[in-house]
Amino acid sequence: MTLHISYPAELPVSERREDLMAAIAANQVTIIAGETGSGKTTQIPKMCLELGLGENGLIGHTQPRRLAARTVAERIAEELGVEIGQEVGFQVRFTGEVSRNTKVKLMTDGILLAEIQRDKLLRKYNAIIIDEAHERSLNIDFILGYLKRILPQRPDLKIIITSATIDPQRFAKHFGSEEEPSPIIEVSGRTYPVEIRYRPLSQPAGGAAGDSADDAAVAASDDELEEDRDPLDAVCDAVDELAQEAPGDILIFFSGEREIRDAAEALNGRIQSNRKLAGTEVLPLFARLSLQEQHKVFHPGSKRRIVLATNVAETSLTVPGIKYVIDTGTARISRYSHRTKVQRLPIERVSQASANQRSGRCGRVSDGIAIRLYSEEDFESRPPFTDPEILRTNLAAVILQMTAMGVARGPKDVENFPFVEPPDSRAINDGVTLLRELGALSAARPQEETGDGDGRPGRGPANGRNAARNTARNAGRSGGGLTAVGQQLAQLPVDPRLGRMIVESGKRGCVREVMILAAALTIQDPRERPTDKQQLAAEKHARFRDENSDFTGFLNLWNYIQEKQQELSSTAFRRLCRAEFINYLRVREWQDLFAQLRQLARPLGISLDNKRLADPVGNHEGIHISLLSGLLSHVGILDERKREYAGARGSRFAIFPGSALFKKSPTFVMAAELVETSRLWARVAAKFDPLWVEQVAPDLVKRSYSEPHWSKKMGSVMAHEKVTLYGVPIIPSRRINYGKVDPELCRELFIRHALVEGDWQTHHKFFHRNRALLHEVEELEARMRRRDILVDDETLFEFYDSRIGREVVSERHFDKWWKEARQQDPALLDFDQALLISEDADALDDSAYPKTLMHKGFELPLSYEFHPVAPGSPPNPSDGVTAEVPVLFLNQLDDAAFRWLIPGQRVELVTALIKSLPKQVRKNFVPAPDVARHAVAALEADFDPAADELEASLELVLRRLRGQVIPPHSWNWDAVPPHLRVSFRVVDSLGKVLDEGKDLGVLQERLAPATRRAIAESLGATPATTAPQANGRSNGKANGKAAAQATGTAVGTTVSAVSAASTGFAEQAGLTSWSFGTLQRQVQGTVKGHTVTGYPALVDEGQTVALRLFQTRSEQEQAMRGGVIRLLALKVPPPDRYVLEHLNNTEKLTFSQNPHGSVTALIADCALAAIDKLTPAELPWDEASFNALYEKVRAELIDTVFTVTATVERILASTRRIEKALKGTTSLALISSLNDIKSQLEQLVFPGFVARTGYSQLSQLPRYLAAIEKRLEKLPTNVQRDAQHMAAVQALEDDYDDAVSALLPGRRAGAELTQVRWMIEELRVSLFAVELGTAYSVSEKRIRAVLNKALAPV
DSSP: OOOOOOOOTTSHHHHTHHHHHHHHHHOSEEEEEEOTTSSHHHHHHHHHHHTTTTSSSEEEEEESSHHHHHHHHHHHHHHHTOOBTTTEEEEETTEEEOOTTOOEEEEEHHHHHHHHHHOTTOTTEEEEEETTGGGOOHHHHHHHHHHHHHGGGOTTOEEEEEEOSSOHHHHHHHHSOSSSOOOEEEEOOSOOOEEEEEOOTTSOTTOOTTOOHHHHHHHSOTTTOOSOOOHHHHHHHHHHHHHTSSSOEEEEEOSSHHHHHHHHHHHHHHHHHOGGGTTOEEEEEOTTOOHHHHHHHHSOOSSOEEEEEOGGGTTTOOOTTEEEEEEOSEEEOOEEOTTTOSEEOOEEEOOHHHHHHHHHTTSSSSOEEEEESSOHHHHHHSOSSOOOGGGSSOOHHHHHHHHHTTSOSSHHHHHHSOOSSOOOHHHHHHHHHHHHHTTOBOOOOGGGOOOOSSSOOOSSOSSHHHHHHHHHHHHHHHTOOBOHHHHHHHTSOSOHHHHHHHHHHHHHTOHHHHHHHHHHHHSOOSBOOOGGGHHHHHHHHGGGOOTTBHHHHHHHHHHHHHHHHHHSOHHHHHHHHHHTTBOHHHHHHHHHHHHHHHHHHGGGTOOOOTTSOOOTTTTHHHHHHHHHHHOTTSEEEEETTTTEEEEGGGOEEEEOTTSTTTTTOOSEEEEEEEEESSSEEEEEEEEOOTHHHHHHOTTTOEEEEEEEEEETTTTEEEEEEEEEETTEEEEEEEEEEOTTTOHHHHHHHIIIIIIISOOOOOOOHHHHHHHHHHHHHHHHHHHHTOSSSBOOHHHHHHHHHTTSOTTOOSHHHHHHHHHHHHHHOTTTTOOOHHHHBOGGGOOOOOTTSOSEEEETTEEEEEEEEOOOOOTTSOOOTTOEEEEEEEGGGGGGOOHHHHTTOOGGGHHHHHHHHHHTSOHHHHTTSOSHHHHHHHHHHHHHHHOOTTTSOHHHHHHHHHHHHHOOOOOTTOOOGGGSOGGGSOEEEEEOTTSOEEEEESOHHHHHHHTHHHHHHHHHHHTTOSTTTTOOOTTOOOOHHHHHHHHHHHHSOGGGOOOOHHHHHHHTOOOEEEEOSOOSOOOOSOEEEEETTEEEEEEEEEEEOSSSEEEEEESSHHHHHHHHHHHHHHHHHHHSOOOHHHHHHTOOHHHHHHHHSOTTSSHHHHHHHHHHHHHHHHSOSSOOOSHHHHHHHHHHHHHHHHHHHHHHHHHHHHHHHHHHHHHHHHHHOOOGGGHHHHHHHHHHHHHHSOTTHHHHHOHHHHTTHHHHHHHHHHHHHHGGGOHHHHHHHHHHHHHHHHHHHHHHHTSOTTOOOOHHHHHHHHHHHHHHHHHHOGGGOOSSOOOHHHHHHHHHHHHSOO
16 A cells, blocks of 8 residues: 655644655664654654655654553554554553554553564664653663664664753764764754743842842842742742743642642732732642542633643643743652662752753743753752763663573673663662572572672672672673563563562462452552542542552452442442542553463463452452562561651661551551652551561571570570561570571580580489489588589580580480490490599598588488679678478577588688687787687697587597687677578478578578477377377278378378377367376377477467477466466456446546547456466466366456456546547657657556556556656656657667567567566666666666677577
8 A cells, every 4th residue: 555645834843844854865874853842753754654664664662651552553544544563563561452554563661672582683674763862760760771783784764863962962972972973963943032031049039030030139239139928928929929920830840749738828928918819710730630630731621721730741641821930940850779789769969951941831832931940050960960870870770681591691781771770780680689689580599799788698788889899790601691570571561579479469369359369559540639629539439448568459459349330330330439439540541461471471471360259358368478579679667766766778668658558557567669859658558467578588588596505305406587688587585496597506505504504304324323323422512612523524425425416416416326326335425523623633532521410310311502702792691501400399499519610621620710800819829720720629639529529528628738728708700701601491391392591590590490399299299199090990081191291290290199198198279177187297208219209389370279289398487477477367257247237437537538449458457467467477287276276266257357457447537547548748848758658558558458567567558657647747847858858768678679570470579578578667667667666677778688688599
């Protein structure tokens, strides 16, 4: 078919047709530079047809966008008068119309890239037109470089580069040389003159269009000049300035959406105040704008418009009707960060070329004005051109395609590739790093690896230009080829990260869901958010949100769309999308892209089940693991302190506010993209399990180990493993078996800890034999207080190390090895005692360090511990000799014999005692060690430790040696080191330790109740030991338990009912009468040849009495009297009614105010005191004596009670008077004395005071109370003296209280302490009311003497 080729005369390119055709025919490469509107895009292909270039091959014509490829093809076909798909066809991703008759083929640059893989020299093309080359996308730069490489092999191939008037010389030099560049033909566009006005922020507002900068500077006074105007004010001022010009639309360039919103608000306010702008419409224009709002921009109405746009309006879009432009001079430029490995969007100054493009937007319809909000000097200082995309983005996709095509084998080949402008080696390295992260490229050989910034160790520098250069050079040599995954990724026309997700989903059965997500991440979000309806849109979209994953939100949206498309008609579905703020065209694009991905993935063996819908819940884990495989460097862990995420390679980011995870902030997140604007934001994020990382990238994680240690429980060496991915701690700490990581160290730790130190639980007999032998030598060291007997651990380690196999690293390995080794030599690992004892410790005499000590016929086991400490440090309480004492015999031991210590330590003990003497005495016995040796020899020869006291014997020996008398009480035992005093460990019949200490007297006092119980048990006097056994019948579990307790008697001796029968005594409780016959004064039994003596007595238990066994006669007598009195009180009829009837009125009135709470309780207390008076010192021990005493008490009780009540009446009356006087005194100066009186009164008169005081002391109470009254009378005039007396008394009372507090619970104060208590009351009388007299001579000194006697050890 003959084509009718014509050229529109109005197009500038038509005027240069002959020149252009001549240049194309004469040159292999031709560069055509023309402004937008010149007609070069549609007319150049027709010129090639006219030259006959489409006869023997295709004329390829690339466009940077799919939409442009279709529309340009339709335009050319229309001008040629042919149908689309015949002589003129097009092909874009997944769709196209091309036939055998096609001569001109419009396509995207991506399609040409794909064809290069199949046709390396592009032989089916006679001519290739690269349109819009000035955009310098990654694909264009690669294609230009590839074409330059193949031109020598294709001399017949014509290359035509069309570009805007932006640096066409670079293309000419690229295909030619510096000396002979390729020809450039410039074609002017259809433009009108544009006036450039500079209005920097430092210039005052309102400058006239005709004013020069100098004139404006002169006209403005210093007061009018501002340092810097606000950028929004400058924009508004520029709009006001343009409002003075002829009507026309205004295009204002901003750097981002936020600035557009702020400016829209400010301009709407300015429009209302400026009448010339009345009715003006403010419209936003940016990439994420809804179709409805885009329609307003590209279809102007009758109103004047102010269009607020980002840099998308520079070249990509032509806004109709623009007469004026305001250029703020900034834009967000996408730049790849080599440090954080993410794409940044910083706000930068635009280049001169971009500024000219912006100003050129207003010269299309008439003369235009462009106001630049910066100075002309600023413009001149800016870079001429914007950096091409290849210099500011990640090169992973390009490197992947280059490797797949065989163009490059490694980073070095990429670096040497003839790009128009070669990328930095760091960018190449980062692209390779990303592909290795995705598993698309095989790693370089280890000997050629260097630090590549991904956190893995390398031999070369870890960062900087040298590191990147070395990495590229080495990897280029090593040639990291494509892996199986890489070959699949190269065939998927999507971002490598998305492709990696699809490949992984094929293994995890979630291809449908991941393909849907990959398609969604490729296009713009279908969910629209109009600026004026953001809240309503957010409410509509809330149904799709998932609080753990934004990806699940896409799947929920997909399922919703699929469901509604099936339910509704096409028109109804469109209306639904509009009502719910879903972009219908983006939905269609999403669905088409999904279908196309499905078709492309099928040849790769990645197929999906068409019978099911997307299941975001059931396949949640598989979906997100697949996503994670492509987002490994987009993960982060939450930093709670800073409320942000620590990401890969030291980056820090925050979840984008529009994300469903923004408020929840999970610990681990992954993000589809990390974009840096005001800060680094994670967009489209999801929570993930850190354990998934080890599944998808085991070779990328870095493992570090710390604290390897032997674990007795696990039987192996364990360590803490930290797993990181590009510096992100995926697993902060995890215990693992360290055997496979460092077998040599594990073997050493196993030998040292398990075998040498014995930290092992095993059944092997050699181990237990060795430990027993070691224990013997260690015990010998402790006894002799030496640390040079046992060989060191290194000797033991060498012993095992030389015998145990090298493969043994744990208990399991040892068991396997020893099973075979012991068959050959069972004693291979047995210690010999000669091995354990060092050569310096041959002459050992352990006879001076006995294992037992005889005392009063008791053979007490001795144990030794040696714990030396540094000077000044507190001693170890366990250091020294410890005697184990059965609690049964504790009360029979005497501390004096133990002061002699053991023979091996006596010299050291005597030396310490000599050093403890006062200096005047000590100087006669120097040198102390020599004197001590002679003294100990004399002591052992002439004295017996069992019979003689150490202090007296030593004084005598030293007097003989040096002729010096040692004064009494000169020995200071507190200065003797603790290890030179025997410790006592008291144990019960089962060997359980009850208490331990060095003071035998304190232990005897503290364990008196336990000793009493042990004695009772040993004598068969407790209910457990007296359980009937003669009949052979057991009474269930209780009797069984009692029998078990009966077997646990002192020193392991079994005492049965036979022993109870032999002693004739059994403890009883709850007695109210004398029903137990004659009470023995003492009972005795024999335990292991030792006589055990107990002292039975009645014990007062309140409402009853009990029979108990005591360890001393004094305890027996004290308890017996109280028990007899209580038993008499229980048997005698209560006299309270009779006494109450015979009290006079005064006594009744006085008795009604008592501390007991009732008169009956008070009379009962008086009766108890009366019985105490009537009970003689000689107590009854049999029933007849008790009954006789009972008759006597019953006969005299009433009269005695009346005697007691008479005294009590005086006491209570005096008490009332004192209380009344205390209430009537309010002087602050007397407060201390008054409090002292109150305290004294509370100690004298209290509930139960009558019986507790006792009849003998009760008669003294009226005098003590009278003394208080006298004190109150004298107090106002004698405050100072009263305070002095009170201080003396309180000091004594404090000492007395301390002594009472030191008593064990249940123990009563002895006679001496009771005497001290009443002596203090007598002292009060002598100090505060001397005229009343005292019962005996008393003073502070005498009281202290009695107190010291009471506190002195027995």
